[in-house]
Structures are given as structure tokens and as C-alpha cells.
Amino acid sequence: MQTITQEQLARFNKLVRERCDLFFPATKQVFLEDHLRERLIAGGHSDYENYYNCLLEEPEEMQSLLEELTVNETRFFRNPSQFRALKESILPEMIEKKNREVVKSWGDETRPWKWGERHPFMYLRVWSAGCSTGEETYSIAFTILDSLKFPRAWDIEITATDINRLVLDRARMGVYGNSSVKDIAPDMLSRYMERSEGGLAVKELPASIVKFYELNLKDISARRGIMELGSAGGPVKKLDATGYFDFIFCRNVMIYFDRTAQARLVNTLYRCLRPGGFLFTGDSEPLHLFEHEFNVITEGDAVYYAKPF
Ligand SMILES: C[S@@+](CC[C@H](N)C(=O)[O-])C[C@H]1O[C@@H](n2cnc3c(N)ncnc32)[C@H](O)[C@@H]1O
Incomplete structure (x- = not known):
């Protein structure tokens, strides 16, 4: 299994930010990396380059990735x-x-x-x-x-x-x-x-x-x-x-x-x-x-x- 390079990770980070403003600073990049790996394996992509291109071409895959990256914690009468x-x-x-x-x-x-x-x-x-x-x-x-x-x-x-x-x-x-x-x-x-x-x-x-x-x-x-x-x-x-x-x-x-x-x-x-x-x-x-x-x-x-x- 190919490991992601810092350069590739930065490209994914930029793409996600451009799509929906979600941003992963250095302290949260492991989270981004883990989810990218999961989606890459689930989709049977050969490498990160291939998965990046898929995100550009397939809005549904972009949506699925975003759904994994959002934090949805909430509760009734919070604050x-x-x-x-x-x-x-x-x-x-x-x-x-x-x-x-x-x-x-x-x-x-x-x-x-x-x-x-x-x-x-x-x-x-x-x-x-x-x-x-x-x-x-x-x-x-x-x-x-x-x-x-x-x-x-x-x-x-x-x-x-x-x-x-x-x-x-x-x-x-x-x-x-x-x-x-x-x-x-x-x-x-x-x-x-x-x-x-x-x-x-x-x-x-x-x-x-x-x-x-x-x-x-x-x-x-x-x-x-x-x-x-x-x-x-x-x-x-x-x-x-x-x-x-x-x-x-x-x-x-x-x-x-x-x-x-x-x-x-x-x-x-x-x-x-x-x-x-x-x-x-x-x-x-x-x-x-x-x-x-x-x-x-x-x-x-x-x-x-x-x-x-
Ligand atoms: C932590 S929850 C907060 C829920 C609720 N507002 C609360 O305070 O309990 C953040 C929500 O913002 C949504 N979100 C993140 N980025 C978004 C975007 N660009 N556009 C719309 N919703 C977004 C996430 O999907 C997630 O459900």
C-alpha cells in the first residue's frame, strides 16, 4: 500500500478547502490522511494520484469524502x-x-x-x-x-x-x-x-x-x-x-x-x-x-x- 507524501496530502487539503472551506492544520492532518486511505481502499484505487483525479471527476465521491471529514457532534440544548x-x-x-x-x-x-x-x-x-x-x-x-x-x-x-x-x-x-x-x-x-x-x-x-x-x-x-x-x-x-x-x-x-x-x-x-x-x-x-x-x-x-x- 502506497503511503501518501506531504505534497499529495497538501493537494488533497487544498482541494477540500476549495470545495467546502474545511481546513486541516498540521495537528489534524492524520485525520485527513486516515480518511483518504479508507476511501482509496474502499474505491479500489491504485494510488493517491488516481484517487485525486477521481475526486475531480466524480462529484459523488467528493461528497462521500466530505461526509467522512465533517465532524457532526451535536446535542439538544447545547450551550x-x-x-x-x-x-x-x-x-x-x-x-x-x-x-x-x-x-x-x-x-x-x-x-x-x-x-x-x-x-x-x-x-x-x-x-x-x-x-x-x-x-x-x-x-x-x-x-x-x-x-x-x-x-x-x-x-x-x-x-x-x-x-x-x-x-x-x-x-x-x-x-x-x-x-x-x-x-x-x-x-x-x-x-x-x-x-x-x-x-x-x-x-x-x-x-x-x-x-x-x-x-x-x-x-x-x-x-x-x-x-x-x-x-x-x-x-x-x-x-x-x-x-x-x-x-x-x-x-x-x-x-x-x-x-x-x-x-x-x-x-x-x-x-x-x-x-x-x-x-x-x-x-x-x-x-x-x-x-x-x-x-x-x-x-x-x-x-x-x-x-x-
Ligand atoms: C459540529 S457540527 C455542529 C452542529 C450544531 N450546529 C451544534 O452546534 O451542535 C458541524 C456541522 O457543520 C457541517 N458543515 C461543515 N462544513 C460545512 C459547510 N461548508 N457547509 C455546510 N455545513 C457544513 C457539518 O457537516 C456538521 O454537521
């Missing part, structure tokens, strides 16, 4: 202080503000509002970027539903995206083992999940406000906010996400990128928030390393970012 801030200050304020806008617009309208009619201000748009197997996304869904008196009167859309199709398939199933749900408060658990084969399944209402799509964050940065959302074998939905989202969770994703790609992503996330919207990043992803226009908010242990009006 609880951010969810506390969402529940205790961000959502109540945002909902109150939208309600005020509704009442104000009623006054302006000549036609009376009909019961059951959805008002254009009663919407919430959220993006869970790098959602992995869905625990973060459903934690957001449960928190939003708990914050609304009449959730069905609202138009709530949680767009959850990841580059890895395998984790997206699991997220769409919405079934989790008993040990994964231990961080969900018991009353919340019984409201939004039910026993099913294989563990606990997300109930219909939270599942109905969440949509999982395939998306490479590098592409949305390159397309200046235009998302081309892929769904399981289905058509691609195009969305101009500029100023679209009320809040974005992009946590524990950019730690795997280099500084240039991180800065580009922060810029894209800023673009995709509406003025007054909020961004949550992971604990080890503070934005002070970049030039940015967000206001930094600290609330207890939680740090998050607001796009100014």
Missing part, C-alpha cells in the same frame, strides 16, 4: 445559556414587537381582519446553519413554540442546512434515542415528542415548522446570500436570503474553517440577517477576531450578536 437568552429576552421582545406591528397595521387597514387569517407581520424566519442531525434545530423549534400563545396563528419557518446528506436524513426522521433527549425538560419533552420505534419522535407541530436542506456554506458566501437549497433527491429551492432571517444559529461550524473562510462566513451571516436580527455562534467562535458590524450582547454566560437597525 443552554444561549437558549435561555432566546427564551427569556430575544423571543418575548421580538414577538411583542411583531404583535405591535400587527395592531398598528390593523388601524391602517380599511378591510377588517378575519379570524384565522395570517397577518404578514406574524412570521418568524430562522436559519440553523450546520444543523447536523437536527438536535439544535428542534431545540429552537420547541423554544419558539413554547414562547407563542397561539403558535398556529404564526408563520414559522426554520430552515436547517448542512453539507452532509447522511446527517440530514437522520434529522428529517426526527427520532432520537433516550440518552439524547436527557437535556430536554420533561414537560417540553412530553409536549413535543412521543414514543416511537427506535426512541422518541418529534411530534407533528414542531416537525411542520422545520425544513432540512443540503447547502454548502461556501456556496452561499460565493453567491452573496443566494441559497440553492437541495432536498433529498428533490428539486432545489432558490432563496435570496439577504435580510431574510430573524435569527441564525451557526454554531461549531466555523471552528473547522481557516481565518479567511471564517471572516467570509461572518460577513454572509450578517448579510442574511434582517436589521435587528440575532446571530448565535459556538462557545469557541467569538467574533472579536474579525472586523464586523454586529453589536455584541452578553447575557449571563451567553454571548450573541445583534445586527443593528
